[in-house]
Amino acid sequence: MTDTLRRPYVATPDLAEPVISMVDVGMTYPNGKVALVDVNVSIPEGDFVFLVGPSGAGKSTFIRLLIREQLPTSGRVVVAGRDLSTMRRSQVPTLRRRIGIVFQDFRLLPAKTVYENVAFALEVTGATGAEIRKRVPRLLNLVGLHEHDDHLPAQLSGGEQQRTAIARALVHDPAMLIADEPTGNLDPVTSWDLIQLLIQINAMGTTVLMATHNQEIVNAMRRRVLALEHGTLVRDESGAAYEREY
Amino acid sequence: MPLVRFVAFSVVRAWQGFWRNAMMSLAATSTVVLMLVLLSGLFIVLAGLNSGLQYIESKVGVTARLVDNLQQDRIDALVVDIRALPGVAEVVYCSPDCALERLKEFYREQGQTLDLGGAEITLYASVEIALTDPNFASGVASSLEGRQEIERIITRQADYDKLLGIIGYVRTVGIIALGLVGLTVLFMIVNMIRIAVYSRSGEIEIMRLVGASDSFIRWPFILEGILCGVIGAVVTIILVAIAWEPIKPIMVRVFQMPTAVSTEFLAVLSALILGVGLGVGALGSWISVRANLSSAA
Numbered sequence: 001m002t003d004t005l006r007r008p009y010v011a012t013p014d015l016a017e018p019v020i021s022m023v024d025v026g027m028t029y030p031n032g033k034v035a036l037v038d039v040n041v042s043i044p045e046g047d048f049v050f051l052v053g054p055s056g057a058g059k060s061t062f063i064r065l066l067i068r069e070q071l072p073t074s075g076r077v078v079v080a081g082r083d084l085s086t087m088r089r090s091q092v093p094t095l096r097r098r099i100g101i102v103f104q105d106f107r108l109l110p111a112k113t114v115y116e117n118v119a120f121a122l123e124v125t126g127a128t129g130a131e132i133r134k135r136v137p138r139l140l141n142l143v144g145l146h147e148h149d150d151h152l153p154a155q156l157s158g159g160e161q162q163r164t165a166i167a168r169a170l171v172h173d174p175a176m177l178i179a180d181e182p183t184g185n186l187d188p189v190t191s192w193d194l195i196q197l198l199i200q201i202n203a204m205g206t207t208v209l210m211a212t213h214n215q216e217i218v219n220a221m222r223r224r225v226l227a228l229e230h231g232t233l234v235r236d237e238s239g240a241a242y243e244r245e246y
Numbered sequence: 247m248p249l250v251r252f253v254a255f256s257v258v259r260a261w262q263g264f265w266r267n268a269m270m271s272l273a274a275t276s277t278v279v280l281m282l283v284l285l286s287g288l289f290i291v292l293a294g295l296n297s298g299l300q301y302i303e304s305k306v307g308v309t310a311r312l313v314d315n316l317q318q319d320r321i322d323a324l325v326v327d328i329r330a331l332p333g334v335a336e337v338v339y340c341s342p343d344c345a346l347e348r349l350k351e352f353y354r355e356q357g358q359t360l361d362l363g364g365a366e367i368t369l370y371a372s373v374e375i376a377l378t379d380p381n382f383a384s385g386v387a388s389s390l391e392g393r394q395e396i397e398r399i400i401t402r403q404a405d406y407d408k409l410l411g412i413i414g415y416v417r418t419v420g421i422i423a424l425g426l427v428g429l430t431v432l433f434m435i436v437n438m439i440r441i442a443v444y445s446r447s448g449e450i451e452i453m454r455l456v457g458a459s460d461s462f463i464r465w466p467f468i469l470e471g472i473l474c475g476v477i478g479a480v481v482t483i484i485l486v487a488i489a490w491e492p493i494k495p496i497m498v499r500v501f502q503m504p505t506a507v508s509t510e511f512l513a514v515l516s517a518l519i520l521g522v523g524l525g526v527g528a529l530g531s532w533i534s535v536r537a538n539l540s541s542a543a
Contacts, residue, residue: 067455090459090460093454093457093458093460094457095457096454096455096456096457097456097457107448107451107452107455109448109449120456121452121456123255124255124456124458124463125456125457125458125459125462126248126251126255126462128251168456169456171456
C-alpha cells in the first residue's frame with residue numbers, strides 16, 4: 001500500500017469514531033415489503049465486519065442505505081459523520097467518493113482495459129491526467145494487476161476482474177470499502193486470495209464491510225458478524241462464526 | 247481548470263457517444279437537416295414575398311386620371327384638396343406630355359421605340375398620390391369619388407391585399423409544416439438520447455457509484471444532442487450556400503429584393519439555421535435526459 005492510501009491503523013475499533021452509524025433504522029418499500037426493522041449498528045473506523053443472512057434478509061437494502069441509493073423510512077443513517085437523511089442530493093457524489101464498493105458481478109466496463117476501468121473512476125470525478133497517471137499504477141500494483149493493465153476484462157480470470165473492481169473502488173482513497181458478495185463468483189482458492197487482499201486493505205486502516213454467504217471464510221476469519229433475518233438484526237458479535245454458536 | 251476538464255470530458259464523451267450509436271445518430275441528424283432545409287425554404291420564400299410586398303407597398307398609391315382639357319386653376323385646386331386628405335404623402339401632377347414621355351421611356355427600357363406611325367395621340371393627365379401607408383388607399387380613393395375633375399381612380403390596393411393574403415397563407419402552412427417536422431426532430435433526438443442512456447446504463451451506474459456528479463453524468467448526453475443539431479445545421483448551411491447562387495438572382499429580379507439585402511441574407515439565414523439546430527438538439531436531449539436520467543443520476 002502506498003503512503004497516499006495508508007490510513008492510521010485503529011487497533012481498538014470500539015474506541016474509534018464510528019464510520020457507520022444506524023439508529024432505529026427501518027425500511028419499508030412502497031409495495032409494503034418490510035426490508036429492515038429497527039436496526040441499530042455502529043461500525044468504528046478500521047473495523048472488518050461481515051454482513052450475513054439468508055437471501056431476502058435485508059443485506060442489499062442495508063448496503064443501499066449506506067451509499068444513499070435509498071433513504072430509510074424511519075431512523076437515521078450516519079456515514080463518515082454525515083446524516084444521509086438530511087444530505088442534499090448534490091452532496092451525494094462527495095459521500096460516494098468516501099465509500100468504495102464492489103459487487104459479485106464485478107461491473108467492469110467490457111470495452112475498457114484494466115487501466116482504463118480504474119482510471120475511469122477518476123476521470124468522471126474530474127481528476128487531472130497527472131493524478132490519474134499517478135494513482136492508477138499504484139492501485140494496480142496494490143491489487144497485483146500492474147502487469148495486466150492493458151488487458152480487457154474478458155481476458156482476465158474472475159479473481160483478476162474482482163481485483164480490478166477493488167482497485168477502482170479504492171481510487172478515491174475511501175474511508176470504507178463495501179464488498180457485496182465479492183467471492184460469489186470465485187472458486188475457493190481465488191476467494192481466499194481476495195480475502196487476503198481485503199485484509200491487507202483493512203490493515204491499512206480502511207473499514208471493510210463484506211456481505212457474504214461464504215460460511216467457510218466467515219468461520220475462519222473470526223471477525224465481527226452482523227446477522228440479518230427478515231430485516232431484523234438478530235446478531236452483532238465480534239470474533240464470531242457464520243452461524244450462532246450458543 | 248476543473249471547468250476545462252469537465253468541458254473536455256463532456257465533449258469527448260459526447261463525440262464518442264454520437265458515433266457509438268452511429269445509425270441512430272445519423273437518422274436523427276438527417277431529420278434535423280430535413281427540418282432545417284424546410285425552414286430555410288420557408289424563410290427564403292417568405293423573405294422573397296416580403297420583399298415583393300415592400301416593393302408593392304412603395305408603389306401603392308392612388309392615381310386620379312383627369313378629364314380632358316381641365317383648366318390649370320381647377321387642377322391646382324384639386325391638388326390642394328388632395329394634399330389635405332389624411333395619409334397623403336405627396337401629390338404629383340402629370341400632364342398629357344409627361345404621360346407620353348413616360349410611355350416612351352417604358353418602351354426604351356424594353357429596348358424598343360414607341361412608333362405611333364406619325365399619328366398624334368393625347369394621353370390622360372393624372373394626379374399621382376403617394377401615401378404614408380398603403381392602408382389609406384381606399385380612404386383617399388373614396389374621398390375623390392364623385393369629383394367632376396376626375397375621370398377614373400386607379401389603386402393597386404387589390405394587388406397589395408392579394409399578396410398580403412398569399413404571404414399569410416404561406417406563413418401559416420409553413421409554420422404548421424415546420425412545427426410537425428420540429429416535433430419529429432425532437433422525437434428522434436429524445437429517442438437517440440434514450441437509446442444512448444440505455445446502452446450506457448452500466449457506465450452510468452458505475453459513474454454514480456464512484457461519485458461522479460450529476461453534471462458529469464448528464465452533460466455528455468445533452469452535448470450529444472447538441473452535436474446532432476449542430477452537425478445537421480452545418481450540413482444544411484452548406485446545402486443552402488450551394489443553392490443560394492441560383493436563387494439570389496431570382497430574389498433580386500422576381501421579388502425585387504435589394505442586392506445589398508440579398509448579400510447579407512445568407513449570413514442571416516446561416517445564423518438562424520445554426521441557432522435552430524443547436525436549440526432543437528439541446529431541447530431534445532434535455533427532455534430525454536430529464537426523463538431517462540432523473541432516477542439514475
